[in-house]
Amino acid sequence: MKFNLKALSVLAMAGVLTLGLMGCGNSGDSAKQGAAQALKGTITSSGSSALLPLAKEAAAEFKKKHPDVSIVLNGGGSGTGLKQVSDGTVNIGNSDVAAETKLPKEKAAELVDHKVAVVTVAAVANKEVGAAVSSLTQQQLIDIFTGKVTNWKEVGGPDVNVVLVTRPSTSGTRALFTEFALNNNQEVSNKSLETDDSGALIQSISNTPGAIGYVALPYLLNNTSVTPISIDGVAPSLENTYNGTYKVWGYEHMYTKGQPDAVQKAYLDFIMSDEFGKILEGKGYGIAAKVKTGK
Amino acid sequence: MNIESTLRNDRIWRHVIQGAGFCLLLLTIAIGVFLIYRGTGTFTTYGHSISEFLFSTTFKPEDTLNGGGQVGAAIFIIGSLITCGLALLMATPVSIGLAIYMAEITPSMGRRFWQPVIEIFVGIPSIIYGWLGLTILVPFIQRNTSSDSGFSILAASIVLAIMIFPTITSVTMNALNSVPKTYRQGAYGLGATRWEVIYKIVLPVAKHGILAGIILGLARAFGEALAVAMVIGKMKALPTSLLSPTVNLTGAIAADMGGTMEGSEYNFALWSMALLLFIISLFFILLIRYISSKGGASLASK
Numbered sequence: 001m002k003f004n005l006k007a008l009s010v011l012a013m014a015g016v017l018t019l020g021l022m023g024c025g026n027s028g029d030s031a032k033q034g035a036a037q038a039l040k041g042t043i044t045s046s047g048s049s050a051l052l053p054l055a056k057e058a059a060a061e062f063k064k065k066h067p068d069v070s071i072v073l074n075g076g077g078s079g080t081g082l083k084q085v086s087d088g089t090v091n092i093g094n095s096d097v098a099a100e101t102k103l104p105k106e107k108a109a110e111l112v113d114h115k116v117a118v119v120t121v122a123a124v125a126n127k128e129v130g131a132a133v134s135s136l137t138q139q140q141l142i143d144i145f146t147g148k149v150t151n152w153k154e155v156g157g158p159d160v161n162v163v164l165v166t167r168p169s170t171s172g173t174r175a176l177f178t179e180f181a182l183n184n185n186q187e188v189s190n191k192s193l194e195t196d197d198s199g200a201l202i203q204s205i206s207n208t209p210g211a212i213g214y215v216a217l218p219y220l221l222n223n224t225s226v227t228p229i230s231i232d233g234v235a236p237s238l239e240n241t242y243n244g245t246y247k248v249w250g251y252e253h254m255y256t257k258g259q260p261d262a263v264q265k266a267y268l269d270f271i272m273s274d275e276f277g278k279i280l281e282g283k284g285y286g287i288a289a290k291v292k293t294g295k
Numbered sequence: 296m297n298i299e300s301t302l303r304n305d306r307i308w309r310h311v312i313q314g315a316g317f318c319l320l321l322l323t324i325a326i327g328v329f330l331i332y333r334g335t336g337t338f339t340t341y342g343h344s345i346s347e348f349l350f351s352t353t354f355k356p357e358d359t360l361n362g363g364g365q366v367g368a369a370i371f372i373i374g375s376l377i378t379c380g381l382a383l384l385m386a387t388p389v390s391i392g393l394a395i396y397m398a399e400i401t402p403s404m405g406r407r408f409w410q411p412v413i414e415i416f417v418g419i420p421s422i423i424y425g426w427l428g429l430t431i432l433v434p435f436i437q438r439n440t441s442s443d444s445g446f447s448i449l450a451a452s453i454v455l456a457i458m459i460f461p462t463i464t465s466v467t468m469n470a471l472n473s474v475p476k477t478y479r480q481g482a483y484g485l486g487a488t489r490w491e492v493i494y495k496i497v498l499p500v501a502k503h504g505i506l507a508g509i510i511l512g513l514a515r516a517f518g519e520a521l522a523v524a525m526v527i528g529k530m531k532a533l534p535t536s537l538l539s540p541t542v543n544l545t546g547a548i549a550a551d552m553g554g555t556m557e558g559s560e561y562n563f564a565l566w567s568m569a570l571l572l573f574i575i576s577l578f579f580i581l582l583i584r585y586i587s588s589k590g591g592a593s594l595a596s597k
């Protein structure tokens with residue numbers, strides 16, 4: 001489905017103006033919330049599958065307030081979201097990575113970035129190993145993921161072979177981990193077991209002695225089957241992300257092509273509001289505004 | 296009058312059914328054309344050679360529109376070939392044995408009991424095989440062998456073998472059942488034992504049908520993504536032993552298709568793999584048609 005952005009925004013604006021001039025919400029049965037009611041339109045969005053649950057939650061909450069706005073959400077991956085918003089196929093493109101990493105420069109420059117959340121990535125290990133090695137230095141972590149360390153006894157653990165369980169190279173989680181935990185050292189792809197999604201990755205790690213991998217913090221909520229590994233003594237947590245001591249995190253982006261129209265802006269503002277922030281943190285994501293030292 | 300309306304009805308329905316047939320044909324052609332269009336992008340848009348794609352083991356495509364990576368898919372192709380070959384090696388003897396037992400030794404029991412059991416097997420969704428493999432087979436291999444993780448070629452081929460054995464069995468059984476009764480009666484009449492009848496009469500006559508069953512099984516094994524992907528480990532390395540993890544074509548496509556950007560080099564490389572799978576399955580189907588047409592001729596000439 002293609003929506004003509006301009007026509008849509010003109011329509012939405014016209015709607016806002018008319019209803020505003022008439023003095024009150026005039027949209028039928030549920031005209032209780034006054035001016036807010038006037039928002040009307042459709043938002044289409046696609047992209048990051050990691051961001052999708054969050055977007056869904058936000059859309060559901062948003063629709064409670066603005067029943068006349070319909071929000072169509074799709075996954076497809078960060079790259080797809082970026083390409084589609086750049087082509088004008090969707091209004092909002094969700095991405096784990098900055099647009100510049102996927103799109104040509106001139107295309108990326110047309111997009112406006114809305115940093116809607118922060119996601120922290122933690123290294124996690126099998127419990128057996130995690131009991132002995134609960135913290136690694138960043139250098140040790142790099143050595144493990146680049147294949148220099150192949151047995152846990154080399155970093156003070158038990159005599160068990162290291163089994164790398166990682167994500168495909170197109171994964172946003174992997175991109176974050178590579179950049180901030182491994183200082184852009186590439187993990188050895190020919191020695192690591194790749195897993196399609198973070199849920200399966202956690203299961204593999206909990207079943208495999210000596211396994212180590214990485215997942216986003218939301219997956220570790222209420223999950224104790226694997227041990228999160230501290231890096232240089234700093235535990236992966238939202239507090240440590242906010243206060244700047246834990247480095248392995250990134251923004252979740254929602255891109256619009258040019259400035260968002262009224263309806264889109266209301267939706268984006270809602271996601272970044274304090275009200276939704278509580279839900280966000282409850283799900284293990286971080287609030288972008290709370291991070292002291294931005295990236 | 297009556298005849299006329301009947302004839303008219305005939306004509307109408309003939310067109311309807313013909314139309315349905317053409318739709319199917321069109322759909323198949325459309326899928327083929329689309330796959331060719333997307334799958335050749337690796338070679339036309341990004342300028343990679345077909346020999347690089349087929350024989351290089353370096354798979355590092357860029358997920359951008361600029362390209363510049365490497366698209367060697369040999370690891371995936373070899374992974375697919377090895378797991379399917381091993382699965383066939385495991386499944387074929389068991390399947391043919393079971394089919395012989397069902398068709399020749401206990402024919403009535405075979406039809407009433409074994410056949411429905413096998414059919415249920417055919418209908419089990421592949422995710423269930425994969426999940427069972429992941430929760431039972433992989434930990435078992437991990438505990439009892441030198442494998443670090445349990446994810447391995449061995450696990451993948453065992454899962455595949457279990458998945459394709461019902462296919463091979465049921466097709467083989469049909470082939471055995473289609474051997475005319477008179478052949479067996481003739482052989483028994485000449486004083487042959489049951490083993491001699493099976494080995495020297497029934498199996499050679501049903502040979503082509505059995506072969507078709509094996510190829511059908513192989514085709515299913517080649518196209519299976521989910522179950523294999525769950526237990527093979529998806530490590531981008533050539534396997535060194537039965538216990539080492541590797542990756543196959545379908546697994547690689549399934550892992551990355553959601554993450555790549557439409558139109559990027561990575562995306563096109565995956566489409567090329569899909570095209571390769573399409574060509575392979577087309578080849579298998581033609582092979583089956585060739586073999587079964589030969590089988591039909593030899594049966595008729597006897």
